[in-house]
Amino acid sequence: MTEAATTAERVLDVREIPPYQRHEIIPRLFDHLAPGQAMQIVVDHDPRPLRQFFASVHGDDCQWTYLEQGPAVWRVRLRRAA
Template structure:
């Protein structure tokens, strides 16, 4: 089964030094264009990362579980632009 699309970058979280993981993922997400995303692959449910992204990006970060353990979690993070009533993109980045 294929989980990626052409607008996603797959991040193997285990390859990132633990103390840098959340900051790197947040910065990668911050620089996405609307409609693009990241897919993170990790060995646990990254609830703290989800809280961090909710605080930083709110509804602009669409979080979708593609796999939920017990040994592997795969999450799709998609940047959805916040659009005002006037139709302008208030996107991050």
């Protein structure tokens, strides 16, 4: 089995989850990532406030990458620094 197959990223589509629940779920999932692991979130707007949260709480430990930037769908990869 290849490295990519064993480290598949979890994709979390939060478009149908109420905002207050999103802000509890996403940080909790990130906290469980091992160094070098990543997850993706899919939302219906630019998640800038979430990015600011991760920057203030995790600093350089959270690498944020936009994979898709609207207008209808935004996809972001969050990777825990190795």
